[in-house]
Amino acid sequence: MPVSRRKVTVIGAGNVGSTTAQRIIESGLADVVLIDVVEGLPQGKALDLAEAAPLHFHDHSIVGTNDYADTAGSDVIVVTAGLARQPGMSRDDLLLKNKGIVGAVVGQAAAQSPDAIIIIVTNPLDAMVHVALEVSGFPRERVIGMAGVLDSARFRTFIAQELGVSVIDVSAFVLGGHGDTMVPLPRLSTVAGIPLPELMSAERIEALATRTRNGGAEIVALLKAGSAFYAPASSALHMVDAILNDRKRVLPCAVLLKGEYKIDGLVVGVPVVLGAKGVERIVEVKLTDDEQAALLTSSESVRELVQTMRNSAS
Ligand code: TXD
Numbered sequence: 001m002p003v004s005r006r007k008v009t010v011i012g013a014g015n016v017g018s019t020t021a022q023r024i025i026e027s028g029l030a031d032v033v034l035i036d037v038v039e040g041l042p043q044g045k046a047l048d049l050a051e052a053a054p055l056h057f058h059d060h061s062i063v064g065t066n067d068y069a070d071t072a073g074s075d076v077i078v079v080t081a082g083l084a085r086q087p088g089m090s091r092d093d094l095l096l097k098n099k100g101i102v103g104a105v106v107g108q109a110a111a112q113s114p115d116a117i118i119i120i121v122t123n124p125l126d127a128m129v130h131v132a133l134e135v136s137g138f139p140r141e142r143v144i145g146m147a148g149v150l151d152s153a154r155f156r157t158f159i160a161q162e163l164g165v166s167v168i169d170v171s172a173f174v175l176g177g178h179g180d181t182m183v184p185l186p187r188l189s190t191v192a193g194i195p196l197p198e199l200m201s202a203e204r205i206e207a208l209a210t211r212t213r214n215g216g217a218e219i220v221a222l223l224k225a226g227s228a229f230y231a232p233a234s235s236a237l238h239m240v241d242a243i244l245n246d247r248k249r250v251l252p253c254a255v256l257l258k259g260e261y262k263i264d265g266l267v268v269g270v271p272v273v274l275g276a277k278g279v280e281r282i283v284e285v286k287l288t289d290d291e292q293a294a295l296l297t298s299s300e301s302v303r304e305l306v307q308t309m310r311n312s313a314s
Contacts, residue, residue, distance in 0.1 A: 253279065
């Protein structure tokens with residue numbers, strides 16, 4: 001009996017979307033449908049990636065399209081569609097523009113794949129998870145934001161470089177919103193099980209945490225046009241892999257909290273068990289007063305964005 005292939009839809013055929021699609025098919029995880037509003041763009045990238053398949057010894061299919069009917073029956077939907085901030089555009093302008101885009105694409109994709117798990121990548125991340133929850137009507141277990149996996153990968157990279165050790169042996173624990181309000185927890189970050197504060201001064205840890213918070217901006221400044229996409233795509237792949245292979249990975253993800261970590265009704269990055277059902281459990285750890293305060297500050301910035309979106313709608 002042939003086993004049916006898993007299907008992942010990637011919405012947005014820009015840098016993050018097309019690289020995520022590439023990683024998924026080339027790692028043999030699933031067939032991919034790449035969809036974008038621009039005609040020809042997803043078709044062209046999909047054809048190019050399909051022509052690379054014989055050279056990568058895989059036979060997963062990739063289809064480029066502008067039609068949501070082609071996305072029907074997806075197991076996972078990765079949302080990367082959106083605008084980057086343009087000169088003269090305020091943060092709120094970007095918020096409302098991407099709210100419109102994410103709302104429209106999630107509405108169409110969710111209708112075609114009512115049982116899918118949605119991974120949001122578009123910024124501002126935590127706010128876009130709120131939009132997707134509302135538009136899809138899916139439970140919080142199946143609407144998950146990608147940010148913590150990227151932030152912790154960046155933190156791990158900087159820790160490993162500083163100590164001259166393999167990134168593989170470094171594990172980093174981050175909570176909170178994406179970027180500016182990220183809350184790294186050094187006491188729960190380790191190198192081969194050794195707590196980070198035993199290996200590095202508090203000043204150096206803070207310097208690396210600051211570099212992590214500014215990780216996106218550091219790359220934008222170097223590239224001049226566009227933003228990071230290799231590590232973001234790898235982070236999305238990590239989450240898709242945890243879901244499709246039911247790995248029960250413990251990963252930091254943006255999820256709607258309902259009282260966990262003393263936060264109710266806001267999307268915030270916390271460690272979760274990620275498996276075939278999406279978020280299978282939220283892992284709660286006891287925080288110090290300072291850590292809890294930093295997490296609440298982070299969640300307040302999400303509340304402001306949600307409020308701005310509500311005000312614009314009324
Ligand atoms: O950590 C994270 N979550 C992030 C988030 C890390 C990196 C990038 N992050 C955000 O992902 C970034 O701020 C953007 O909001 C998204 C996508 O970033 P990318 O670098 O891929 O942007 P591009 O290259 O501009 O691609 C966006 C694509 C482009 O092809 C548009 O045509 C498409 O989105 N787009 C749409 N597709 C479908 N439907 C609609 N309505 C639409 N509007 C734009």
